[in-house]
Amino acid sequence: MNVRRAEMLVLALLCLTAAGAIAFVAVYFVGADTQLLGLTIGLAFAFAAAAAVIAGKAIVPLEIAVEERPRLAEPEQQEQVMEALEKPVEGITRKRLLTTAAGGAGVALAGAVVIPLVSLGPDADVQLGKSPWRRGRLLVDVDDAPILADEIGVGSFRTGFPQGADKEALASPVVVVRVEPAQLRLPAERSGWAPDGIMAYSKICTHAACAISLFRYPLYAPNSPGPALVCPCHYSTFDVLRGGDRIFGPAGRPLPQLPLLIDDRGQLVAGGDFSGRPGPSWWSVRK
Ligand code: FES
Numbered sequence: 001m002n003v004r005r006a007e008m009l010v011l012a013l014l015c016l017t018a019a020g021a022i023a024f025v026a027v028y029f030v031g032a033d034t035q036l037l038g039l040t041i042g043l044a045f046a047f048a049a050a051a052a053v054i055a056g057k058a059i060v061p062l063e064i065a066v067e068e069r070p071r072l073a074e075p076e077q078q079e080q081v082m083e084a085l086e087k088p089v090e091g092i093t094r095k096r097l098l099t100t101a102a103g104g105a106g107v108a109l110a111g112a113v114v115i116p117l118v119s120l121g122p123d124a125d126v127q128l129g130k131s132p133w134r135r136g137r138l139l140v141d142v143d144d145a146p147i148l149a150d151e152i153g154v155g156s157f158r159t160g161f162p163q164g165a166d167k168e169a170l171a172s173p174v175v176v177v178r179v180e181p182a183q184l185r186l187p188a189e190r191s192g193w194a195p196d197g198i199m200a201y202s203k204i205c206t207h208a209a210c211a212i213s214l215f216r217y218p219l220y221a222p223n224s225p226g227p228a229l230v231c232p233c234h235y236s237t238f239d240v241l242r243g244g245d246r247i248f249g250p251a252g253r254p255l256p257q258l259p260l261l262i263d264d265r266g267q268l269v270a271g272g273d274f275s276g277r278p279g280p281s282w283w284s285v286r287k
Contacts, residue, residue, distance in 0.1 A: 006058030007098060013051035014101035020044030021108035025115050041112055048105060055098075131273050132165035132172055133258055139176065139200065139268040142167070146267040152178045152198050155227075157215035159203060162270070171278045173203035174258050176268065177215050177240055179227050185241045193259040193271060200258040200268070201244050202278035205231040207251035209280035212238075229255060243275065252281050 024040040072078050121127075139147045139160040147160050158176040161167045181197040193199070203212050210233035217227045228247065229238045236249030244255035256278045259271030 003059060006054055010051045010055045010059060011098060011101050013047045013054070014098070014105040017044050017047040017051060017105035018101075018108040020047060021105070021112040024112040025108075028116060044109060044112065048109065051102075051105075059098075128170050128279050129277060130169070130171065131278065132162040132169060133270045133273045135270060135272045137165075137270045138163040139174070139260075139270065146265075147176060148266050149196060149198055149262045149268055150266055152176055152268075154178050154180060154197065155215075155217035155219065160200065160268070170204055170209070171202070171274070173211070174200040175203045175212055175215070175229060176200050176260075177217075177227070177229070179217070179241065183227070183241055186243050190243055190257065190259070190275070193257060195260055195262045198260055198262075198268065199240055200260050200270075201229060201238070201240065202256045202258070202274060204278050204280070205233065205236055205251060206246075206253050206255060206279070206281055207231065207234060207236045207249065210234075212255070215240075 020040050020043040024037060024044060027036045027040055072081060140163045141147055141158070141160060144163065146163070147158060152158060156178060160174045160176050161172050165172055167173065176198065177200075178196070178198045181194070184194055184197065186194060201212070204210075205212055210231050212229050212231050214230040214232055215227070216225075216230055216237075218224070225247075227240050229240055229244075230236070231249065231251070234250050236251035237247050238251070238255040239245045239247045244257050246252070246254055254276065256274035256276040258274050261269050261271045263269050
């Protein structure tokens with residue numbers, strides 16, 4: 001392949017590279033399927049690779065050649081030499097064009113790589129740390145019906161949510177359980193958190209965020225070990241009588257407890273926010 005054809009081919013491939021990268025960005029913002037995203041960015045890189053290979057083999061000089069020639073004594077010879085010297089000037093112009101095309105393709109490719117970073121979204125640590133629970137917020141069931149204290153029998157287990165908040169937020173779901181008030185061994189500062197023995201804990205396991213779905217409540221002697229919430233994923237077990245202390249399993253911290261109140265209509269309402277941060281544990285939430 002002669003140099004002229006190779007240069008034109010490389011130029012075309014660089015333009016196709018830029019087009020592929022720009023198409024990738026367009027597809028990304030339109031929200032089309034991932035196959036199209038993969039196709040456009042894949043083609044962009046394939047064109048760039050082909051351009052680099054052809055440029056390396058056919059355009060960039062790989063050998064040094066020295067041509068001997070006689071001294072320039074005659075004016076006609078000088079003219080011929082000047083004509084020959086003009087050809088590299090033409091080459092420099094093409095070189096600039098190729099450099100510009102390569103720069104454009106590089107910028108488009110860099111944009112295609114960087115722009116998807118916006119999908120990382122807001123700081124997960126901040127988002128996961130938000131809690132919808134406030135003093136006075138009503139506990140409702142999955143159908144938004146208020147949960148009544150009388151509905152919670154000793155040994156029973158219900159799932160509740162904050163009224164009017166996003167039920168799928170990490171800090172939203174709680175498990176509501178009831179024990180005999182005389183069994184409670186809550187820390188002194190939580191003495192008013194379990195009216196009539198009714199307690200609420202985060203439903204999200206502090207190990208790896210599985211949903212707590214088991215409540216162990218022994219009905220007949222021997223009744224030890226006592227009441228506990230159990231995560232079905234790796235069996236982390238939390239002592240509900242002692243404020244959610246971890247008594248077994250891989251979880252590294254207690255299950256956060258939500259203070260409860262019973263309003264004058266017999267409905268369960270939050271007495272404040274959790275005792276600790278709900279959700280799984282990672283480097284910033286160990287304790
Ligand atoms: S996620 Fe609950 S024990 Fe692992």
